[in-house]
Amino acid sequence: MSYRIGIDVGGTHTDAVLMDKDYRVLAKTKTSTTQDVSSGIYAAMREVIAESGVPREQIRYAMLGTTHCTNAIVERKHLNQIAVIRIGAPATLAIKPLIGVPDDLRAHLGKHVYIVSGGHEFDGKEITKLNEAELYRIANEIKDEVDSVAVASVFSPVSKEHELRAAEILREVLGEEAPISLSYEIGSVGLLERENATILNAAIVNVAKTTATGFINALKAENVDARVFFGQNDGTLMSVEYAMKYPILTIGCGPTNSIRGASYLSGLANALVVDAGGTTTDIGVLVNSFPRESSLAVEIGGARTNFRMPDLISIGLGGGTIVRIQDDGSFTVGPDSVGYQLPQKGLAFGGDTLTTTDVLIALKKSDLGDAEKVAHLDQDILLKVYDRIVEMAEEAIDKMKTSAEPVPVILVGGGSILFPDELKGVSQIIRPENFGVANAIGAAISQISGQIDRVFSLDEMGRDQTLALAKSIAVDEAISAGADPATVEIVEFEDIPLSYLGNATRIRVKAAGTLSLANMVSAREEVSNS
Amino acid sequence: MRHLGKQEIEDIAVGAALLGTGGGGDPYIGKLMAIQAFEEFGPITLLSVDEIPDDALVVASGGMGAPTVLVEKIPSGQEVSKAFKGLANYMGKEVFATYPIEAGGINSMLPLALAAKLGLPVVDVDGMGRAFPELQMTTFYLDGINATPMVLADEKDNVTIMDTIDNSWTERLARSVTVQMGGSATCAIYPMTGKNLKESGIHNILKLEEEIGRAIRLAKETNLDPVQEILKLTSGFELFIGKVVDVNRKTEGGWTHGTAKIEGLLEYKGEDLELSFQNEHLLARTKDRLLCVTPDLIAVVDSETGLPITTEGLRYGARVVVIGMPCHPKWRTPKGIETVGPRYFRYDVDYTPVEQLVKKGSVVK
Structure with missing residues (x-):
């Protein structure tokens, strides 16, 4: 076993x-x-x-x-002391590295910034030759000054040649062990976002x-x-x-793990995941066992990167959300909450604040707390409050749905006791066992993936063969990263034709499979190898 | 005359992306170029058209090519100096000022960056009042003004000067040169006199962009509805609220064509909106009725932030408001409709002004 x-x-x-x-x-x-x-x-x-x-x-x-x-x-x-080397001059000089990044981060990470000539065109031709002499000069200048180096070259997702050569030169001068972050390993097309991600990566190498x-x-x-x-x-x-x-x-692996864990616990590959806590309820979408990704560029520490994060909406409704009832019977639900202090502050727990959980207790929908302490409240108004709570969840669920078809909902998190077993627009509600540790389960069952994001010319092989090639590259990457070949499948595919460039298209494919049991290397060996 | 600083640049970028009607690329690159230029060379000088001498040489500057290349191979900033020098030599006259050719993510912002670098003023005028994909789609063309002599320059210091017999040749040649230059180039185009610019341009466009950007920003700070603020400034109409449920893109002749289906939310529940785009959004209709059609402006904005979404950024699940705005009256002439109306883009409908379409719609409702 x-x-x-x-x-x-x-x-x-x-x-x-x-x-x-x-x-x-x-x-x-x-x-x-x-x-x-x-x-x-x-x-x-x-x-x-x-x-x-x-x-x-x-x-x-x-x-x-x-x-x-x-x-x-x-x-x-x-954060580490880093050097930033962009390969791309004379192109790209109009926006130097770290422009657009918050000033404090720029001050910390922007002490050794260089732009050297080199880089590639969208079709893989060199814009100009890589300036190796300049790279040697920079390497000697930053030696003993920095802990780690970030390198980003123009169109490295198409040709990684100049980044690899730069790494060779840097290692020759700084030593084999010098941590060097190459942008082609980190991000996709979009120089500034990829460069920012590479810079942040270089800055946290020691923390990692x-x-x-x-x-x-x-x-x-x-x-x-x-x-x-x-x-x-x-x-x-x-x-x-x-x-x-x-x-x-x-x-950003946290929300992803939560959604993947919910998927595993419920046995569903396509569903909405509603994670209700004390203060907020987050809703994500599970598509083929993976979270649907947001289409917006993600900022990390204020720096724009091209990472994709799970598409989530968050509403101010949880188990500790404060309910206020006026003398005329009107009321509000949230958005503020007593949060983790519910067991002290909630009315039914001996506190002085009316919360959503107290409403539940007063309506005999939960046997938490002391129902006597909330028995004096007007049941008619509470029923209206409860309807409003359900409505808030239903509205948020509807926002995340992609069609009018009812969808299954996986309910997780401590606040999920608020919601009834039937919701509008929902085909089925699943409350899985062990939902409190869905995140850790999500981490434990994660898969191994490989991906490709590259601009292809369709002139050489035609569209069908190019797409097949892109898919096979992603599959191979997943297998070489340790996925069991028998389980690898394409989990994401996107094909964006590039306007203006004739027959060029940008293809993004991700393949994933379960961890292969073969070729096991123990932690000890890995540490001594690295 | 006034000067533009960092905040003005930020606001113009947002407003320009809105008037870019989904095309014109991501405003981020253009904005950062302008900010770097501002940090290096100081505030950017903005002139109103009335401040330009009638006989001065003014020329539009901007980028040509694929937005996807621009976000990777960012310009050097030197291209424009070469381009303007080439043009001045060819025409035997120094350039007095530059202006944006269109309102859009990138081409509204580049002239600001380029002007700061060259020490030239920018004129508050453009030739579209929105974004369009082809070189002849300008109000200058409607008045018989040529796009050429035109200069294309790249970061390698290559400079091409074109003087063509008509605009379709300009389009053909410029496109080939741009692809050879690596898919993205800087251009100087539509050189003309100050008098021509006054008569044929769309005035105060940067001012409008700045006002839109500021309104969206302040709406966020003061909890106002950003969409209502946009409608006020542009005399526009809310056409639809919904979420994107399907996006179809394909390339034809080098352009991204496509449609997006938006499923109605709130009072539009039960209806679907179909959005047709060719780089820019050109047509918005439901099953029963036409809502807005080119050259009137169709913008898609995020329903919460009011921030505009480009056609490339349209993705499944996005929750959006679709806005229709009347175009400049210069476009509503027979020649204007012939140049940029629905039939030019091969849609089998006639142009009807958005305010009339909306009125009809409200009667049906």
Whole structure:
């Protein structure tokens, strides 16, 4: 038997689950996220290992979804000293790196910025030759000045040649171990967004390294020799080695894990996921077992990147949302909330604030708290309040739907007791078991993916063959990243013809499959190799 | 005369994207170019058309090519100096000022950046009052003014000067050159006298863009409905509210054509809107009625923020408000309709002003 541990670090809670190879949950825990993040992870991990009682040597995988990297950027803490090298001059000089990024971040990350000649056209031809002499000069100048380097070349998603050559030169001067972030590994077409993501990546390399080694050491301390993975924002995994090189890809894995976990728990691949907490209810959309992505550019720490995040809407309605009833019988629901203080402040719990949960208790729809304490309230008005609560959820659900057809809804989160078993526009309501740790389960069951985002000319092979080629590249990438070939499928496909360029089109494909059991490398080997 | 700083640039970028009616590319690149130029060279000088001497040489500047290339291969900023120098040599006269050819994400912003760099003023005028895909689709053309001599320049310092027999040749040649230059180039186009610009241009367009951008920004700060603010400034109409449920794109002759289906929400529940676009939104209709048609302006905005969405940014699930705005009267002439009306874009409908379509619609309702 082999087992896996999934851990999700969120803003409030750190969740952990221990699952067997058939994804059955053997142990789960929910602890508070600690200031240093790491000690919360260790505590949660120790708890599930002890609770499950499984043999430690049979814990083969450990998956971590964490906010370490996001926090470092948002709080501007523990960021590396970096150099930014853009390859593209004479093109691109009209917008230098970090223009448009908030001033404080720019001041921190913009101390060593260079633009050298080179880069490619959309069809892969060189704009101009790479200026290698200048790269050697820069490498010598930044030696001993920076911890890490970000390199972004024009049209590197089409040709990565100049970025790879630049990395060679930098390593020659700075040493083989120097962390160098290459933009083609991080983002797609859109130089500034890809460059920003690469810059942020370079800035958090040390944070990632500390987190990863901390996690591995914690596993070792527990005598667990598992292969370690990090969750990405798209719901797939990357190896610890890759996560230390490209930590920016861990940004935003939290909501993704929650939606994927809900999918697994309910057995549904297509549904709406309604995650109700104490203060808000977040609604996401599950399409083929993955979250539907937002079409908007995502800002991280104020810097625009081309990452895609799950498309979520959030309404101010949760279990602690405050209800105010006026003398004339009119009322309001939220948007403010007593949040996690519900057990102290809620009327039915001996407090002085009327909340949505108290309304539920007064209407005998929940046996929490003390119904006597809310028995004096006017039932007619409360029924109206309750109708309003249901209506708010129904409206929000409708906003996320893509057609009038009723859809299944997966209800998770502590606040989900607010909602009845029937909602307008909903075909079926599923309240899965273990929903409190959906995030950690989402982390544990993540898949391995490969993707491609590139501009193709259709002149050479024609459209059908080009699309087939693009798909096979994505599939190969997924397999080489560790996916079981038998399970790999195309999970996303987008084909955008480029206006003006005749027969060119931009193709984005993502393939994903389950983790292959072959070629297992233990955490220890990986650390010593990297 | 007045000067534009960072806030004005930000506001103009948003307003221009709205009047760009879904085309004209992402305003982000143009805005950042203008901001960098402002940081390096100081405030940008904006002149009203009345401040231009009748005999001065004025020329539009902007970008040509694929927006997808522009976001990757950003201009060097030097292209325009070469282009203007080439044009001045060819015409034997120095350029007095530059102006935007259209309202749109990129081409409204580039002249601001280029002018700051060259130390030239920008004139508050354009040739469309919105965005259109082809070179002859300007109010200048309606008055018989030629697009050429025209200059295309790239970041490699290549400069091409074209003097053509008609605008369809200009279009053909400019497009080939642009593709060879890497899919994106900087251009100087529609050189003319200050007098011509006054008579044939659409005045105060940057001012309108700035007002729209400011209104959307302030609406957010003061909790006003941004859509209502836009309608007030543009004499526009709310045509539809809904969510995008289907987007179909294909390339034909180098242009992105397509349709988007928007499913009604709120009072439009039960209805579907079909939006047809060719780089720009050109036609909005439901099963029973036509709502707005080119050259009147159709903008799609985010229903919460009021921020405009480009045709390339239209995605499944987006919740939007569709707005119709009357075009400049110069377009509502027989020659104007022939040049940019629905039949030119191969839609089998006649042009009817949006205010009449909306009135009919309200009777039906």
